[in-house]
Amino acid sequence: MIASDLETAVNRLRALIEAAGRIVPFTGAGISTECGIPDFRSPGGLWTKNQPIPFDAYLASRKMRNEAWRRRFVMDEHFAKAKPGRGHRALASLYRAGKVPAVVTQNIDNLHQDSGVAPQDVVELHGNTTYATCLDCAKRYELAEIRQTFEASAEQAPDCSCGGIIKTATVSFGQAMPVEAMRRAQDLATDCDLFLAIGSSLVVWPAASLPLLAKRNGAALVIVNREPTEFDEVADLVVRNDIGDALGPFISH
Ligand code: NAD
Ligand code: ZN
Numbered sequence: 036m037i038a039s040d041l042e043t044a045v046n047r048l049r050a051l052i053e054a055a056g057r058i059v060p061f062t063g064a065g066i067s068t069e070c071g072i073p074d075f076r077s078p079g080g081l082w083t084k085n086q087p088i089p090f091d092a093y094l095a096s097r098k099m100r101n102e103a104w105r106r107r108f109v110m111d112e113h114f115a116k117a118k119p120g121r122g123h124r125a126l127a128s129l130y131r132a133g134k135v136p137a138v139v140t141q142n143i144d145n146l147h148q149d150s151g152v153a154p155q156d157v158v159e160l161h162g163n164t165t166y167a168t169c170l171d172c173a174k175r176y177e178l179a180e181i182r183q184t185f186e187a188s189a190e191q192a193p194d195c196s197c198g199g200i201i202k203t204a205t206v207s208f209g210q211a212m213p214v215e216a217m218r219r220a221q222d223l224a225t226d227c228d229l230f231l232a233i234g235s236s237l238v239v240w241p242a243a244s245l246p247l248l249a250k251r252n253g254a255a256l257v258i259v260n261r262e263p264t265e266f267d268e269v270a271d272l273v274v275r276n277d278i279g280d281a282l283g284p285f286i287s288h
Contacts, residue, residue: 037273044274045284051255051272052285055229058129061220061245062140062147065234065260066122069279072113072144074234090210093202094170100192100200104185107164107203111178114164119150121279121286122233127151128287139220141235141242143205158219160212160241162205171199178203217241224249231257234278237264246270 038044052058064074085106092099119127127150129135137156138147143164147157167176174195181201184193195201206212220241224230230249235242237258246266250256258264259274259281267273274281 036271037267037275041276041280044272044276044281047272048257048274048281049284051229051257052129052134055134055227055255057136057227058134058229058231059223059227059249059254060126060129060135060138060231060233061224061235061242062122062126062138062142062233063235063237063242064142066278067117067120067142067144067146067234069120069122069277070117070144070146072117075236087208090207093207094200097192100202101190103202104181104192105190107178108182108185110164111182114144117144117146119146121283123147123150125282125285126233128285130156132287137219137223139223139245141239143203158216158223160206160216160220162203162213164203164205167201167203169195169197169199169201171195172197176201212241220245221248224254225252227254229257230254231259232264232266232270233259233282235260235264236262237266 038047068074088099088103093103123146126135126138130152137158138152139158140147141161143161145163145165148154166178167181172195181193193201224245225248227249230246232246237243237246246256250269255271256269257272258267258270259278261275
């Protein structure tokens with residue numbers, strides 16, 4: 036059922052959270068918009084201006100890699116400055132209280148880790164854009180050092196010392212989903228009392244499969260999203276309010 040107003044939403048959410056022993060949050064870009072990172076669908080947002088560079092194009096062409104890095108450093112204006120929002124902080128509070136074993140996210144912005152959830156308890160389905168790795172030897176690179184090389188070499192994407200291609204640690208279109216993260220996300224969805232889908236339009240796989248998996252295995256399902264989703268009908272509670280407003284009351288210090 037759709038909560039009629041914010042107060043009803045918070046009260047119903049509180050009752051579900053109190054009744055649950057094991058809560059699995061699943062987050063999308065909507066939880067980070069108040070932190071200054073535009074979501075995928077915001078009209079005119081940076082993400083809609085450029086067509087994403089598919090993985091095979093990145094591998095095939097140095098020109099594409101240069102372009103990908105140029106865009107990434109433009110986006111750094113948003114990513115580097117972003118601090119966890121009310122949604123992140125509320126989930127971190129539930130995590131500290133022992134109610135949330137891990138957070139599953141489609142986001143790549145590192146804000147759940149920044150809010151105090153241990154890195155090993157953040158299950159990233161689309162990777163992380165705040166650092167880079169070599170696709171051959173897996174060596175980790177910090178963005179600041181890549182940026183320095185990039186800018187000092189007339190915007191040429193640097194290669195790894197092993198000769199391999201360096202890429203942000205994100206999962207691009209056409210790149211395989213991380214098997215281990217997917218398996219953990221499915222296990223978490225299967226084994227929880229309450230599944231909270233927050234700030235995701237739930238249209239892309241596997242986002243679209245996890246809420247149903249949780250529901251089919253007996254969890255209560257809550258969807259917190261400004262816009263309707265395809266799964267609102269099967270949800271136990273639908274909250275169409277702002278995420279920060281809806282989750283803010285669950286922040287504990
Ligand atoms: P999406 O853009 O498809 O959907 C975001 C949803 O959040 C929208 O339905 C929107 O209505 C809602 N929303 C936005 N701000 C809100 C607010 N303050 N309160 C309530 N609802 C709000 O996002 P998605 O489903 O996560 O898919 C986009 C993909 O792009 C992700 O998989 C991710 O990999 C990537 N991405 C990541 C980031 C990030 O890391 N912060 C940002 C943009 C895109
Ligand atoms: Zn390497």
